[in-house]
Amino acid sequence: MHYHNTYKNLDTRLYTRQLPTPLDNPRAGHLNLQVAEQLGWADDADLMAHWVEILGGHYVPEQFAPLSMAYAGHQFGQWAGQLGDGRGLLMAQVLDKDGQLQDLHLKGSGLTPYSRMGDGRAVLRSTIREYLCGHALTQLGIASSNALGFIVSDTPVHRERIESGAALMRVADSHIRLGHVEWIASFAPDLLDEFTDYMIDTYYPDCRNSEQPVLAFLQAVVERSARMIADWQLIGFAHGVMNTDNLSITGSTLDFGPFGFMERFNPAWINNHSDYSGRYAYQNQPAIGHWNLNNWLPHFMRLTQAGVTRDSLAACLEVYEPVFMQHYQQGLCRKLGLPHQSESLVLAFEFLTFLEDNLLDYTNSFRALLGLVATEAHPHEQQLLANLLAELNEDAKQVWQDWQTRYMTQIQAASQEQVVLDLQSNNPVYILRNDMAQRAIDAAEQGQFEEVARLFDLLQTPYIVQDIATDLDSRPPAPNARPLPISCSS
Template sequence: MRYHNTYVKLDTRLYNRQLPTPLNNPRAGHFNTQVAEQLGWADDDDLMARWVEIIGGHYVPTEFAPLSMAYAGHQFGQWAGQLGDGRGLLMAQVIDNNDQLQDLHLKGSGLTPYSRMGDGRAVLRSTIREYLCGHALINLGIPSSNALGFVVSDTPVRRERIEAGAAMMRVADSHIRLGHVEWIASFAPDLLGEFTDYMIDTYYPECRDSASPVLAFLESVVTRTARMIADWQLIGFAHGVMNTDNLSITGSTLDFGPFGFMERFNPAWINNHSDHSGRYAFQNQPAIGHWNMNTWLPHFMRLTQAGVTRDSLADCLSVYEPTFMQHYQIGLCQKLGLPHQSASLTLAFEFLTLLEDNLLDYTNSFRSLLALVAPTDFPYEQQLLETMLTELNAEALEVWQDWSTRYLTFIGQQIHLTKQQTIESMRTNNPVYVLRNSMAQHAIDAAEQGQFEEVARLFELLSTPYIVQDIATDLDSRPPMPNAPQLPISCSS
């Protein structure tokens, strides 16, 4: 691998150098050969032979430079003070085969100075969920962390019950969070200029060509965050804990806890059972992204010599809403195979209303429209469509008939897109499979009995989520019953 450990060269107040605490008897859970090839890990025989030892904390290659990061954050809207890597270590930074910087971050590595009241460990349940979700989002085309692999061990970890300790080597384009800047502003303000330069030079070098590199950088972070959250909304993904310490400066999805993919469409859906106020409900994610940016940006007011003023920061923030709206609206039209125009958006929002009023499955309903447009070409989608229609009462069926007639008429009148272009847009923007909570739980139940075949099957299934696959089971596309209790997902992991 091409090592490029730069974070360790920053001011030592920003981190703590340390080794991982080994897990007891680590064993292979799953290994991501695609990521290994991307990193160059697959080209190193020693790394390949000892990957379980490395993730289990028993072996640290000499080229690694393990450290735990200090950061702060706002959690559920309240200032939480110093946080930091309480159970993770930035093990190394490498340049991958795409010439992109990637962090290797070991999650579940043991106690650090930032563990607070925690034990520094991760459990198998949450490790599998994060491992599969990062893989799913990447293959859905959404910027996200991924993972090299995970291990399970005999180390007991107490959460609501005693569970098996696990560890995962997370791979992300950055582990710098909004909370890093919040920590600096509160505890080491003299580092803000140096750290901002590091963020620009490392992650946004193109901003150096701007008349004001700092402002260009800030606007880029705002833009990427808005686009990421629009992607979440389009695919039906709910992060669950959008604290400022859980958002990356690169606009990539990071830190999966009580996440979930929308099943029965309910915009007010709360997937985190600890979110009693619904702050991070699905429909609130765009507004929370704006809130986080608005909380983060003022810390740069100290950089007056870089041209930062209150008005210039307001200008940076002002791009958030139009960026989100444009990206979301274009994506919504693409899901219907329509050009981006007001008539298309009217049809799209009417379809969402139909889904909400009847608690229809989000993923299946959008995918089923392929059978409406091309009935003989999509037998799997025809089954989805028939199932959807059986869930509509007489009044809802009339609404559907009216909407589908106008939708097909609109497609037939199109001059911007051919029918084949419409179908291709729908096929590539509406997945067949997402990681439903029931799917993940089924894999977890088997893994807790020492069986990882279901993890491997889901990993393969989610590698090509836009294609109907023979390895799929009924569970992979079956939503819960309407108004059925949701599987509670907590922050404990």
């Protein structure tokens, strides 16, 4: 691998250098060979031979530079003060085969100075969920952290019950969060100029060509964040805990806990059972993104560099809503196979209302449109369409018939080849449903990782119908089913 450990060169108040605490008897869970090849890890015989020992904390390669980061944050809208890597270490930074900087972050590596009341460990169920979700989002085309692999061990970890300790080597383009700047503003304001320069030079070097590089950088963060959240909404993903310490400066999805993929469509869906007020409900994510950035930007008023004023920061934030709306609306039209125009948006929002009124499955219903438009060679989608119609009462069938007629009129005016392509490439067949993940977890807790491997392969190509799929992979819960409770410890 091409190591590029630059974070360790920053002021030592920003981190603590330390080694991982080994797990007892680490054993392989799953290795992501695609990520290993992209990183150059697969080209290093030593790394490949010892990946389980590395993730288990028993072996630290010489060129690694493990450290735990200090950061702060707002959690559920309240200032939480100093937080930091309480159970993870930034093990190394490398340039992948595309020259892209990637962080290798070991989650579940033991106590750090920032663990607070925690034990520094991760459990197998949360590790599997994060491993599969990062993979799923990446293959869906959404900016996200991914993972090299995970291991399980004999180390007991106490949560609601005693569980097996595990570890995940997370791979992300950055682990710098909005909360890093919040920590600096509160505890080391003299570092803000240096740290801002580091963020620009490392992650947004093109902004140096601007007349005002800092403002160009801040606006770019706002725009990337808006597009990421728009992509979440389009695919039906709910992060569940959008605290400022869980949002990356690069606009990549980070820190999976009580996440979920929308099944039966309910915009007010709360997937985190600890979110009693619904602050992070699916429909609130765009507003929360704006709230987080609005709390983050004013810290840059402390910069000594010219050009950063209250008005200029407000101008940076003003682009959030139009960028989000354009990206979301364009994507919504593509999900219907229609051009981005007012008539298409009317149909799109009527379709969403129809899904909500009848509590239909979000992913299956959009994919079923392919069975409506392309009646041949798409038996899976035709079955999804039949399943949709079977759930409707007579009044709902009339609403559907009216909508279908107007939709097909617009479809006939478009290029059929392009319509089919858009429907196929913007509406996945497979998402990581909670029940799917839970079945893999149940088997893994019995030492069987075949279901993890099958789901990994299934989610590798989520837009294509696959022979390895089962009926359960596309089956939504019953309309009155109680949701699987997902907490921050999950």
